[in-house]
Amino acid sequence: MFMSMYYLYSPISDSLREFMFMNNNGVEGLFDMAGLACIRTNNCFRADTPHDNLISAISDYLIDNKDIIRESSETLAGLQSYRVLATFYSDPNSSEDSSKGVNVNRLISKYPLEREERIKRMLFNLNAVFTGDSISSSDLQNAYALLYSQYSGIHQTIAMLEARGYLHRIDGSRSYILTEEAIKIATEANLTRKPQAFIAMQFRYQNETEKTDLANIREAFKKAITKSGFSACVIDEKEHNDIISNRILKEIDNSCFTVVDLTYPNYGAYFEAGYARAHGPVIFCIRQDVFNNPLTKPHFDIVQYAMVMWNDYSDLVEKLSHRISETIK
Numbered sequence: 001m002f003m004s005m006y007y008l009y010s011p012i013s014d015s016l017r018e019f020m021f022m023n024n025n026g027v028e029g030l031f032d033m034a035g036l037a038c039i040r041t042n043n044c045f046r047a048d049t050p051h052d053n054l055i056s057a058i059s060d061y062l063i064d065n066k067d068i069i070r071e072s073s074e075t076l077a078g079l080q081s082y083r084v085l086a087t088f089y090s091d092p093n094s095s096e097d098s099s100k101g102v103n104v105n106r107l108i109s110k111y112p113l114e115r116e117e118r119i120k121r122m123l124f125n126l127n128a129v130f131t132g133d134s135i136s137s138s139d140l141q142n143a144y145a146l147l148y149s150q151y152s153g154i155h156q157t158i159a160m161l162e163a164r165g166y167l168h169r170i171d172g173s174r175s176y177i178l179t180e181e182a183i184k185i186a187t188e189a190n191l192t193r194k195p196q197a198f199i200a201m202q203f204r205y206q207n208e209t210e211k212t213d214l215a216n217i218r219e220a221f222k223k224a225i226t227k228s229g230f231s232a233c234v235i236d237e238k239e240h241n242d243i244i245s246n247r248i249l250k251e252i253d254n255s256c257f258t259v260v261d262l263t264y265p266n267y268g269a270y271f272e273a274g275y276a277r278a279h280g281p282v283i284f285c286i287r288q289d290v291f292n293n294p295l296t297k298p299h300f301d302i303v304q305y306a307m308v309m310w311n312d313y314s315d316l317v318e319k320l321s322h323r324i325s326e327t328i329k
Contacts, residue, residue, distance in 0.1 A: 057107035127186035200272040202264035224320035
């Protein structure tokens with residue numbers, strides 16, 4: 001398996017904008033410096049993904065982690081004035097391994113696919129980097145990775161944002177400011193980018209009693225998850241144009257942990273739980289009477305896990321939120 005480490009360097013600075021736009025080369029400046037690092041270490045980098053998507057995904061990572069990016073003292077000869085921003089590696093067959101760094105293949109899996117999602121993220125990125133400041137035309141061109149655009153298409157992207165009323169040109173100049181509507185969307189996008197938890201559960205029901213019970217279980221899960229500071233992802237509440245199974249796997253990839261209901265077990269939830277186990281913690285939940293009944297008790301391979309066993313919906317909210325706070329970091 002081919003894998004190489006890839007180091008991104010930046011001038012020693014606490015300025016997000018300075019390390020995003022060093023050398024006036026936009027985000028590609030990061031790649032220029034990383035390329036130099038690779039040459040110095042006789043190492044090289046290859047990603048099995050489109051380059052334009054990759055630099056946008058890394059830009060997102062840097063913005064989202066601007067307060068926790070590792071500040072390593074590790075330097076190379078001639079680069080003492082620079083610090084390591086992050087270490088990346090490419091491994092399409094592996095889940096995230098923080099001891100190695102950041103797997104760029106995982107970053108790409110989080111790349112927004114729908115147009116509206118990408119526009120929201122464009123505005124979030126611009127607001128994060130140019131908070132309260134005017135944005136020159138050259139800044140926008142250098143920021144093409146933040147806008148999920150290839151350099152050759154940046155002018156069309158800018159024109160689209162202006163036509164939608166998200167960018168306002170200042171007195172006919174070549175500079176812009178984000179409009180109030182754009183800042184509102186960027187702020188809301190920030191709120192929705194809380195760490196996510198995926199909910200795997202049965203959706204079909206046999207009668208009205210099951211329908212009500214499943215709805216109450218869903219709401220209890222969502223209450224416990226949001227109470228713990230995470231956003232809850234239920235696949236049938238997500239707007240998307242994907243094949244449903246592909247979207248489920250993508251949302252699990254994007255989640256910090258997965259909550260699985262076994263009160264109404266189904267093959268889909270079992271499959272999702274197995275996939276999720278390779279990516280992060282899985283919390284199994286089941287109503288106590290279902291667990292106690294030999295006819296409905298889960299499979300032997302599953303009952304070995306420490307489950308959240310509950311008696312009523314308020315009990316489920318309390319016990320699940322406690323399990324999340326104690327086990328999810």
